[in-house]
Amino acid sequence: MDDASRAMEGNSETVAGRLALAIHEHRLAPGTKLVEDEVGEIFGVSRTVVRAALQQLAHDRLVTLKRNRGASVAQPTIREAREVFEARALLEPRTARSAAARTTPADIARLQSHIDEEHDALHAGDAGRALRLSGLFHIEIARIADQDTICAFVTQLVARSSLIIALYWQRRNALCESHAHHALLRALADHDGDSAEELMKGHLLDLVSSLDLRNLPGPPRTLAEALGR
Amino acid sequence: MDDASRAMEGNSETVAGRLALAIHEHRLAPGTKLVEDEVGEIFGVSRTVVRAALQQLAHDRLVTLKRNRGASVAQPTIREAREVFEARALLEPRTARSAAARTTPADIARLQSHIDEEHDALHAGDAGRALRLSGLFHIEIARIADQDTICAFVTQLVARSSLIIALYWQRRNALCESHAHHALLRALADHDGDSAEELMKGHLLDLVSSLDLRNLPGPPRTLAEALGR
DNA sequence: GTCGGCTAAATTGTATACAATAAGCCAGCC
DNA sequence: GGCTGGCTTATTGTATACAATTTAGCCGAC
Numbered sequence: 001m002d003d004a005s006r007a008m009e010g011n012s013e014t015v016a017g018r019l020a021l022a023i024h025e026h027r028l029a030p031g032t033k034l035v036e037d038e039v040g041e042i043f044g045v046s047r048t049v050v051r052a053a054l055q056q057l058a059h060d061r062l063v064t065l066k067r068n069r070g071a072s073v074a075q076p077t078i079r080e081a082r083e084v085f086e087a088r089a090l091l092e093p094r095t096a097r098s099a100a101a102r103t104t105p106a107d108i109a110r111l112q113s114h115i116d117e118e119h120d121a122l123h124a125g126d127a128g129r130a131l132r133l134s135g136l137f138h139i140e141i142a143r144i145a146d147q148d149t150i151c152a153f154v155t156q157l158v159a160r161s162s163l164i165i166a167l168y169w170q171r172r173n174a175l176c177e178s179h180a181h182h183a184l185l186r187a188l189a190d191h192d193g194d195s196a197e198e199l200m201k202g203h204l205l206d207l208v209s210s211l212d213l214r215n216l217p218g219p220p221r222t223l224a225e226a227l228g229r
Numbered sequence: 230m231d232d233a234s235r236a237m238e239g240n241s242e243t244v245a246g247r248l249a250l251a252i253h254e255h256r257l258a259p260g261t262k263l264v265e266d267e268v269g270e271i272f273g274v275s276r277t278v279v280r281a282a283l284q285q286l287a288h289d290r291l292v293t294l295k296r297n298r299g300a301s302v303a304q305p306t307i308r309e310a311r312e313v314f315e316a317r318a319l320l321e322p323r324t325a326r327s328a329a330a331r332t333t334p335a336d337i338a339r340l341q342s343h344i345d346e347e348h349d350a351l352h353a354g355d356a357g358r359a360l361r362l363s364g365l366f367h368i369e370i371a372r373i374a375d376q377d378t379i380c381a382f383v384t385q386l387v388a389r390s391s392l393i394i395a396l397y398w399q400r401r402n403a404l405c406e407s408h409a410h411h412a413l414l415r416a417l418a419d420h421d422g423d424s425a426e427e428l429m430k431g432h433l434l435d436l437v438s439s440l441d442l443r444n445l446p447g448p449p450r451t452l453a454e455a456l457g458r
Numbered sequence: 459g460t461c462g463g464c465t466a467a468a469t470t471g472t473a474t475a476c477a478a479t480a481a482g483c484c485a486g487c488c
Numbered sequence: 489g490g491c492t493g494g495c496t497t498a499t500t501g502t503a504t505a506c507a508a509t510t511t512a513g514c515c516g517a518c
Contacts, residue, residue: 010472011296035499046473047500052284059288067240068479068500083378090320090379149312150319153382239502265470275503276470297470297509464515471508478501487492 010045012052018043019053023062023073024135024162025128030075034063060156062163074163078213081164085208088157089201091150092138096184096200097193099145107144108189111137115181131162137181141200144188161207170212180206239274241281247272248282252291252302253364253391254357259304263292289385291392303392307442310393314437317386318430320379321367325413325429326422328374336373337418340366344410360391366410370429373417390436399441409435 019039022028040050054071057063064074076084118133135158142151180203187195248268251257269279283300286292293303305313347362364387371380409432416424 037499048472048474051500052281055281055284056288059285070500080378083376086376087320087378087382090323091316094319147312147315149309149316149386153316157378264468266468277502277504280470299470299510460518462515462517465513467510467512469508469510472506474503474505476501476503479499481496481498483494483496485493485495488490 010043010049012049012056015039015043015045015049016053016056019057020060020062020159021132023057024132024159026131026162026166027128028073030073030163030167032073034071034073036070061160074160076160076164076167078168080160081168081211081213082208084157084160084164085204088154088161089204091154091157092141092204093197093201095142095145095147095150095154096188097197098147099141100188100191100193100196102146103144103188103191107140108185111140111181111185111188114140115185118181131165134181135159135162137184141184141188164211168211168213171210239272239278241278241285244268244272244274244278245282245285248286249289249291249388250361252286253361253388255360255391255395256357257302259302259392259396261302263300263302265299290389303389305389305393305396307397309389310397310440310442311437313386313389313393314433317383317390318433320383320386321370321433322426322430324371324374324376324379324383325417326426327376328370329417329420329422329425331375332373332417332420336369337414340369340410340414340417343369344414347410360394363410364388364391366413370413370417393440397440397442400439 019028019034034054036047036050036054039054040047043050054063054065058065058071061076061080062074063071065071114133114137118130118137121127121129121133138158139151139155142154145151180199184196184199184203187193187199248257248263263283265276265279265283268283269276272279283292283294287294287300290305290309291303292300294300343362343366347359347366350356350359350362367387368380368384371383374380409428413425413428413432416422416428
């Protein structure tokens with residue numbers, strides 16, 4: 001707990017952002033207990049601001065908050081995982097279509113840099129960072145569509161997806177097939193709304209199919225595990 | 230500030246819920262300043278819990294929170310109003326379709342009671358309560374679809390719609406044409422997903438068209454109003 | 459008479475103290 | 489030996505105290 005790791009701005013948004021980043025990059029595993037005093041000492045702030053940050057994260061479903069029991073990194077159930085991707089399926093394809101009509105060269109450059117950075121991170125072995133950049137790609141598309149409200153929803157869904165991937169990832173071969181993102185980039189550059197919508201729809205289906213959402217081995221193993229032994 | 234009006238449970242969710250209800254029923258107008266001490270005294274809790282409640286409402290965009298400047302009931306811009314209804318257009322029609330496949334007689338009864346209560350409230354002159362019940366109808370449909378995640382989004386969007394209606398309502402004739410809701414109820418009862426989706430889509434379009442989202446007379450009248458006089 | 463800065467009041471931001479609740483632990487009992 | 493009971497500790501819930509910031513009003517200078 002050296003001084004370098006603390007002494008940042010004391011506002012709760014910074015703390016929430018740092019925690020969210022750690023969750024997003026899979027440095028904080030689902031189920032990890034987040035004790036207020038500990039977090040506060042790490043960031044050099046009091047419990048007051050830590051509590052505000054945790055409540056913020058709980059509202060985004062990144063953290064589970066039980067009364068008198070404290071906060072933990074959320075463990076989405078299989079049902080919740082399905083719901084998140086169903087919501088994304090409703091929002092993102094049509095949003096990609098809207099984005100295609102508004103994409104500027106600057107947007108293309110930014111998306112391309114995301115793909116490049118993701119590629120670099122993957123080859124550097126930093127899968128967490130790659131995953132986060134992959135999510136940023138989706139958020140960026142919602143931003144290009146100039147829809148703040150939908151962008152906020154997508155941002156939350158992408159963050160929750162990161163937790164879902166941490167729990168239910170199965171197909172370890174192609175971590176984040178940037179192929180799909182590259183194809184999307186092309187459709188956006190060509191202002192081809194039809195293709196963008198279809199590509200996004202297919203991409204999300206691919207994502208879901210890369211998860212193991214069949215049985216219940218993940219979070220609800222409290223009882224099952226105890227009975228199995 | 231009699232004792233009857235305070236002395237409820239001191240948790241922030243209760244306070245947030247009470248405030249949200251007041252906003253939803255148009256008893257708290259957009260732009261109203263929410264001073265922490267005042268709210269705390271009204272509900273008989275300390276600023277700590279009031280702050281938590283306000284942050285919660287701010288996350289739902291029902292309240293605007295500016296650093297060192299406090300909280301106010303949000304004043305959605307025209308742009309935000311459009312975005313909210315665009316998001317609803319993406320989420321609700323398809324959700325109504327899903328709901329139609331799962332609607333039970335108990336669901337029908339509950340929806341019917343919402344329509345009836347809305348009718349009663351309207352004839353009793355309680356437009357605020359009618360508006361809230363009208364919103365509950367939409368939320369109930371998302372709940373029937375058994376989609377907690379989408380339901381949470383719809384809940385937030387309905388609440389924000391209430392603020393938008395407070396600011397931009399124009400067509401005063403048919404307050405909440407329960408005709409549309411009644412038709413939707415029929416489609417759900419018949420498990421007619423196609424009709425439910427179409428009816429919901431049309432209903433949302435009607436809602437938007439009943440608003441005056443053209444010029445900028447609403448919230449940004451800070452400068453315009455001053456210049457006009 | 460108006461503009462500028464200065465002071466005071468009000469309000470929010472943060473930390474800490476205390477109370478309440480839950481979890482862990484040891485002892486005693488069946 | 490295992491279980492139950494109360495005690496201890498750790499952690500959260502809430503209130504309050506203090507610091508920082510904004511806001512309003514006022515006085516003085518130009």
